[in-house]
Amino acid sequence: MAITRRQFIKRTGAAAAGTLLGPSLFNNPFLQKALADTIGDRYFVVVYLDGGNDGVNTVTPVDNGSGNLRTAYDAARMSLNLSPTDLQNTHIGTDPNTGAQLALHPGLIGLKSLYDLGKVAIIQGCGYPAYSLSHDQSRTVWQTADPLSVGTNGGWVGRYLAANYGGTDIPGVNVSDRIVGEFKTTATSVLTIGQLADFGFPYDPFGGGSDDNAKRTAFNALCNAASGDAQPVIKYIGESGAATLLASESYPALDSLYNADRSSWSNQYDAIGRSTARDLREVAKVIYGVAHVPPANNVHARVFQVSNGGYDMHSDQGAANTDGQHYSLHREIGDSLELFYQDCADMGVADKLCIVIWSEFSRRIQQNDSGTDHGSQAPMFVIGGTIQGGPTGGANGGVYGNHPNIDDAALNPDDGNTIYKQGSLVTNPFRSTDFRDVYGTLLKHWLGMTNPSGLVPTDTVPGGGDPDDYWTAANFDLGFLP
Amino acid sequence: MGDQNTVFVANQDEGLVRHLLRRTGFGAKPEDVTKIIGMTRGEAADMLLGFKGKEFKPGGRYIEDAHNKWVKYMIKTNLAVQAKLVLYWHHHFATSNAKVQNTKVMALQIRLLHAMCNGNFKDFVKAMNRNAAVMEFLDTVRNHKDIPNENYARELQELFTVGVKDFAGNPNYTQEDIVQIARAFTGWDYIYNSGESVFHDYDHDYMADFPERGPKTIYKSTGGFGSGGMTYAAGAADEGPQEIDAVIDIIFQHKDSDGKSTVARRVARKLVEYYAHPIATPISAADAAVIDQIIADSDFDTNWSISGLVRAIVVNDTFYDTAAVPPFSASTQKSVTWPIDYVVSTLRLLRMKLKGKYQYVSGGDYQNVRDQLTNMGQTLLEPPSVFGWDWESAWLSSATLLARYDFARDVTSARDGGSSSFRPETFFDLTLNQPDDIVNAVTDILGVTDQLTAVERNALVDYLTDNGANPTLDLNDNDTRNRKLHGLFALVLQSPAYQLH
Numbered sequence: 001m002a003i004t005r006r007q008f009i010k011r012t013g014a015a016a017a018g019t020l021l022g023p024s025l026f027n028n029p030f031l032q033k034a035l036a037d038t039i040g041d042r043y044f045v046v047v048y049l050d051g052g053n054d055g056v057n058t059v060t061p062v063d064n065g066s067g068n069l070r071t072a073y074d075a076a077r078m079s080l081n082l083s084p085t086d087l088q089n090t091h092i093g094t095d096p097n098t099g100a101q102l103a104l105h106p107g108l109i110g111l112k113s114l115y116d117l118g119k120v121a122i123i124q125g126c127g128y129p130a131y132s133l134s135h136d137q138s139r140t141v142w143q144t145a146d147p148l149s150v151g152t153n154g155g156w157v158g159r160y161l162a163a164n165y166g167g168t169d170i171p172g173v174n175v176s177d178r179i180v181g182e183f184k185t186t187a188t189s190v191l192t193i194g195q196l197a198d199f200g201f202p203y204d205p206f207g208g209g210s211d212d213n214a215k216r217t218a219f220n221a222l223c224n225a226a227s228g229d230a231q232p233v234i235k236y237i238g239e240s241g242a243a244t245l246l247a248s249e250s251y252p253a254l255d256s257l258y259n260a261d262r263s264s265w266s267n268q269y270d271a272i273g274r275s276t277a278r279d280l281r282e283v284a285k286v287i288y289g290v291a292h293v294p295p296a297n298n299v300h301a302r303v304f305q306v307s308n309g310g311y312d313m314h315s316d317q318g319a320a321n322t323d324g325q326h327y328s329l330h331r332e333i334g335d336s337l338e339l340f341y342q343d344c345a346d347m348g349v350a351d352k353l354c355i356v357i358w359s360e361f362s363r364r365i366q367q368n369d370s371g372t373d374h375g376s377q378a379p380m381f382v383i384g385g386t387i388q389g390g391p392t393g394g395a396n397g398g399v400y401g402n403h404p405n406i407d408d409a410a411l412n413p414d415d416g417n418t419i420y421k422q423g424s425l426v427t428n429p430f431r432s433t434d435f436r437d438v439y440g441t442l443l444k445h446w447l448g449m450t451n452p453s454g455l456v457p458t459d460t461v462p463g464g465g466d467p468d469d470y471w472t473a474a475n476f477d478l479g480f481l482p
Numbered sequence: 483m484g485d486q487n488t489v490f491v492a493n494q495d496e497g498l499v500r501h502l503l504r505r506t507g508f509g510a511k512p513e514d515v516t517k518i519i520g521m522t523r524g525e526a527a528d529m530l531l532g533f534k535g536k537e538f539k540p541g542g543r544y545i546e547d548a549h550n551k552w553v554k555y556m557i558k559t560n561l562a563v564q565a566k567l568v569l570y571w572h573h574h575f576a577t578s579n580a581k582v583q584n585t586k587v588m589a590l591q592i593r594l595l596h597a598m599c600n601g602n603f604k605d606f607v608k609a610m611n612r613n614a615a616v617m618e619f620l621d622t623v624r625n626h627k628d629i630p631n632e633n634y635a636r637e638l639q640e641l642f643t644v645g646v647k648d649f650a651g652n653p654n655y656t657q658e659d660i661v662q663i664a665r666a667f668t669g670w671d672y673i674y675n676s677g678e679s680v681f682h683d684y685d686h687d688y689m690a691d692f693p694e695r696g697p698k699t700i701y702k703s704t705g706g707f708g709s710g711g712m713t714y715a716a717g718a719a720d721e722g723p724q725e726i727d728a729v730i731d732i733i734f735q736h737k738d739s740d741g742k743s744t745v746a747r748r749v750a751r752k753l754v755e756y757y758a759h760p761i762a763t764p765i766s767a768a769d770a771a772v773i774d775q776i777i778a779d780s781d782f783d784t785n786w787s788i789s790g791l792v793r794a795i796v797v798n799d800t801f802y803d804t805a806a807v808p809p810f811s812a813s814t815q816k817s818v819t820w821p822i823d824y825v826v827s828t829l830r831l832l833r834m835k836l837k838g839k840y841q842y843v844s845g846g847d848y849q850n851v852r853d854q855l856t857n858m859g860q861t862l863l864e865p866p867s868v869f870g871w872d873w874e875s876a877w878l879s880s881a882t883l884l885a886r887y888d889f890a891r892d893v894t895s896a897r898d899g900g901s902s903s904f905r906p907e908t909f910f911d912l913t914l915n916q917p918d919d920i921v922n923a924v925t926d927i928l929g930v931t932d933q934l935t936a937v938e939r940n941a942l943v944d945y946l947t948d949n950g951a952n953p954t955l956d957l958n959d960n961d962t963r964n965r966k967l968h969g970l971f972a973l974v975l976q977s978p979a980y981q982l983h
Contacts, residue, residue, distance in 0.1 A: 177882050222977045226938075244880040
């Protein structure tokens with residue numbers, strides 16, 4: 001349940017979770033404003049493409065427009081380029097900067113179907129200043145929304161949850177074996193689940209359950225004792241254990257409820273047969289349980305995360321070939337999201353649904369022999385029933401943000417990230433959109449925060465830095481959400 | 483405050499000795515504790531670390547076979563100290579069969595980890611340069627002279643040696659360094675079946691092909707080498723397979739912005755985090771001083787002796803921080819056990835083994851151990867990324883906690899009577915009938931007696947007595963023993979205290 005500001009302040013649990021991860025969160029003046037803002041009767045799903053998804057082979061220029069995007073693309077992608085023929089069935093809008101026709105990778109036909117329905121917005125060139133080409137560093141930057149390490153703690157979604165929910169609420173579910181980085185801060189508010197069906201608490205079958213109550217009482221007492229400990233790790237384990245016990249008594253029923261009512265939908269996820277489909281089905285089960293009238297349970301989750309790995313394609317990436325690695329992953333994501341959206345639409349919650357897709361970086365514009373090394377900015381996608389997306393969304397057919405300038409000659413050598421190519425040094429393109437503007441727009445226009453600034457702090461320009469490179473003026477109204 | 487000459491005193495320091503055994507091996511058995519009481523920290527460290535290692539190789543046709551043989555080996559080995567060190571290196575040099583797709587070269591890598599785990603770290607890295615599984619996983623085999631693949635050059639620095647940033651937060655290398663190091667690693671491949679590395683000079687970055695490339699120079703802006711950097715191949719005469727060793731020699735001379743050995747500081751820090759406790763980033767001056775002291779005590783920055791470094795860690799006071807007993811304060815250091823440690827230690831302490839080729843626990847859900855470990859977040863031979871695993875609190879979420887609770891239930895309900903069942907009657911004094919004594923005996927076996935608060939002990943006593951309804955217990959009674967003694971073991975294995983080490 002969403003709780004009030006007063007309840008939140010009273011929650012010693014939440015305050016101590018802050019201690020574990022650093023004290024500054026609860027001193028943040030911006031949070032005080034945020035406390036009353038909530039997602040309401042809506043759902044938010046974060047999808048992470050782990051490893052660095054190749055942006056230019058996800059949103060690809062079909063022609064040059066008024067610039068030379070296509071020419072530069074063909075020059076850099078000698079064997080990995082997607083031809084205009086490969087892209088003929090997946091056209092989307094145009095690049096706001098050059099007017100070039102853009103298209104999705106042919107593997108993303110599922111996403112293209114949603115685009116045609118007006119449900120997909122594409123935000124090009126999302127990145128941050130002084131970008132890192134390390135998976136770990138860049139992922140952390142995206143998760144914390146803090147490129148310059150100015151001192152936020154936990155993840156950007158976690159800070160939002162901490163501001164709005166207390167320790168015994170479970171507003172967030174990660175379909176994962178770990179609490180993902182962007183959800184960190186509110187440890188016990190985020191449940192991690194592999195499969196709902198397996199989420200029951202394990203009792204010894206000896207004695208036909210006659211000792212279960214005694215065990216439950218003792219286990220809960222151990223967790224509660226630890227929850228009150230001053231030592232933050234012990235406290236965290238106690239709180240997590242107690243929350244897990246409680247959730248284990250309500251979440252498994254969501255699996256049977258969904259399977260009983262929606263077996264034909266469930267079968268379609270099986271037909272895709274990929275982990276993203278299975279993981280999104282677990283989210284669908286929870287949403288169905290939450291949206292169910294009359295309430296079938298005591299479940300109130302609103303914010304979810306799934307991820308898919310395998311995008312770190314230094315080799316054997318494949319272009320448009322259907323047995324290629326990149327095609328396969330795009331099919332998995334596109335088909336799974338299309339089905340998940342349609343499932344939610346059939347439940348009647350499409351207009352209450354918003355999905356955002358991100359990756360820690362894109363790939364180098366210049367390919368290596370059969371793959372691509374780490375690059376800078378990347379496109380993001382936002383999907384949902386009320387998105388200003390698709391052919392009639394915004395001025396450019398659902399496309400926001402400029403395509404990165406991928407012409408070697410135009411790149412800014414000051415960025416310092418160079419690659420060695422046949423005797424010369426080549427740079428990575430600069431971002432066109434700060435990813436924090438996307439987060440801010442989501443927080444303001446979907447998650448109900450009137451002022452998200454405290455959760456996505458703007459950069460300060462370090463001494464001697466080029467002010468143009470930094471993000472000092474936030475734009476939390478990018479336009480892809482009303 | 484203590485040092486290598488500090489003696490473990492009887493009836494006083496048993497908790498510290500248990501801690502030493504638990505952190506360097508898998509759980510502490512009472513007979514091993516007795517052996518060490520009376521020794522100094524240094525003597526105990528020498529005894530534990532002076533092992534003559536075994537070059538264990540987990541064979542088998544499929545990766546599941548290799549995984550299970552490795553787990554089985556850890557459960558029964560008397561070289562737990564070596565096995566524990568190998569686990570660290572499996573994280574440090576994280577390599578996943580999900581990409582390598584070659585069980586044989588994965589097994590060969592695990593054998594190499596056993597062979598080199600306590601030797602010279604510089605030689606270790608040089609060996610990893612040529613290790614087939616690493617070359618496959620980090621794309622050395624796809625690093626060609628026409629278009630270099632940067633993956634290995636990046637991870638060699640970021641993960642194997644210096645790290646991205648130094649203690650002061652300054653970068654240790656630039657993108658140009660990655661590019662220049664990638665050139666050294668062109669031309670390498672391995673033979674699929676034997677895993678033997680081979681160098682093809684026709685695919686190496688020779689000046690003859692691309693004369694404009696010029697000499698190979700690294701660290702012009704970091705490493706303390708001055709603006710000229712370090713040139714490892716000035717001309718054709720220096721080029722060839724020896725370049726990858728020359729690069730390592732330079733990396734090991736790299737100094738951070740404090741003028742200290744960058745490699746020594748990073749590896750010492752990682753091993754302190756592995757054996758002792760997490761260290762916050764940015765590192766505090768106090769923690770940095772401890773790391774520097776450990777390096778000074780071991781001369782790790784010149785001799786690169788891993789066993790010397792670990793010895794310096796386990797005789798240092800910092801190693802004993804997490805052995806603190808309640809009441810704890812907000813600043814008390816604690817550390818979360820790895821899933822593999824949780825599983826192996828539990829089975830060793832309960833004198834159990836896993837069953838059959840699939841190595842399953844014969845109670846509960848009869849899940850094989852690989853699936854159990856996967857659910858806990860740690861599949862050996864398949865680390866989730868080049869960074870290995872996330873440690874500490876990242877091990878614990880509802881899904882992974884539930885997997886630990888499942889394992890605890892499975893273990894304590896293994897009653898099929900065979901050699902892999904849980905049979906406390908074979909090692910537990912069934913004449914104990916006072917709940918306090920029974921709780922003590924169980925927590926002694928599992929090594930957490932001194933970690934429980936009075937409230938937690940009371941919860942366990944209340945469980946045994948059903949809140950006082952049965953003030954004494956007859957453990958010789960089958961029903962009582964199966965219900966309450968098995969149940970008590972399960973609860974302690976599921977307790978917050980047992981997730982820590």
